[in-house]
Amino acid sequence: MTKAEHFLKVNNEEGRIDKVLTEKYPEFTRTQIQSMLKKKFILVNNKPKKANYKVQAGDEIAIIVPKEEVIEVKPENIPLTVVYEDDAIAVIYKEAGMVVHPSKGHLSGTLVNALLYHMDNLSDGSDELRPGIVHRIDKDTSGLLVIAKNNEAYEKLTQQFLDHSIEREYIALVHGEVEHEEGTIDAPIARMTNNRMKRIVAKEGRHAVTHFKRIELFEGYSLLTLNLETGRTHQIRVHMKYINHPVVGDPMYGPTDSVDIHGQFLHAGVLGFKHPETEEWVRFTQPLPDYFTKKLEKLRNNN
Missing domain, CATH: 3.10.290.10 (RNA-binding S4 domain)
Known part of the structure; x- marks a missing residue:
């Protein structure tokens, strides 16, 4: 070099x-x-x-x-599940295991590579590696993402995320039997100093709030719905570990013996926002992936 x-x-x-x-x-x-x-x-x-x-x-x-290594983002014919699309936006279902945008460790096979192949127009995004990308969900999380197809849509959607006016609801299977039917975790999140990939709850961290409701109990597990008031990296995963109920299958914050080949049991199933062009409130839902429903069936049968 x-x-x-x-x-x-x-x-x-x-x-x-x-x-x-x-x-x-x-x-x-x-x-x-x-x-x-x-x-x-x-x-x-x-x-x-x-x-x-x-x-x-x-x-x-x-x-x-x-010398900076130039990363070229190329279109790739990767199957893409489009839940909704018009001239301004697209709502995409991302399966667990797919990275949202390219980086030095993931130059291909990402959602962005698929978007470049399947869509004629995308916003510039925050940089050349993230055309159309307004927000992210983790590689091992499944769920809905809104994509901006022009810069005006990108700016308006980004502002909604900054204003915390976006509706985002997740479903998570967590370890342990959560005692409370509902609650709020208000705990700041910071990057770990000795591991830049991981986050922890720390007083010097950024404000982070997660609301949860318990919807089903199993022996040794709980099924929760979670709503994000803020959107910090790994927020749900860090907050659930903080209250001693880590997400099942989480390779970074959960027990290593619970890691599943399909991904962690965290699903972004509801996404609501004001349409950047029509200004009407739109709301999209996506059912749980098969591996998640099969896990729940197995737990119910064991109960």
């Missing part, structure tokens, strides 16, 4: 290396400099240093900037 490099010989500069380099190279934020130090992309006299290293006169600092 081609690499561009910056070189600095310390003369009058003083202080921590991350501060010195941020002032010298304003194109980098202090957070980026600290990240590059941690990844050993910055060397002092050919040796890596920590962010709190105090520069000294005569130090030779090399900043190695890896």
Whole structure:
């Protein structure tokens, strides 16, 4: 991979290396400099240093900037379940196991790859990897997503998510017998410092509220409906683990022996919002996938 490099010989500069380099190279934020130090992309006299290293006169600092890898998003003939479609929006049912948009770990087989093949028009989205994408659900979660087919629809739908006026209802099978018939989990969610993929409940986290109702009890399990007041990453999964009722089959927050080949037992079955063009309230529902209903039948028979 081609690499561009910056070189600095310390003369009058003083202080921590991350501060010195941020002032010298304003194109980098202090957070980026600290990240590059941690990844050993910055060397002092050919040796890596920590962010709190105090520069000294005569130090030779090399900043190695890896060239960004260009990710090309290609249309792919992947089956797509379209629940509703018009000139402004499409409502899609995503099966468990499908990633919503490409990333470095998932360059193909995503919902975006399928959308590019099956639809002529999509909004720009938040970046080139997310055309049409207004919101996401996790890879191992099944359920409904609204897709914006033009930029005006994208802006109006995004604003509804920011206003928390979207109706989103999930069904989850969780471990343990939930004591209360209904309740609210109001607990802030933050990214784990030692695992960037995982989230935890932490006081410094972002405001997160989940409402739940118990709709059926089994021996050792509960079936819940959940409504999101906020939309944080992994919100339901983190909140259910927090109250000691993790989602069954959750590979990240649940018991490892409950992981199912079909995905976790979490389904985004209801999606309601104001249509960005007509401004009428529209509401869509999607039944549980077969593997979910079969699991419930088995639990009912055991009971």
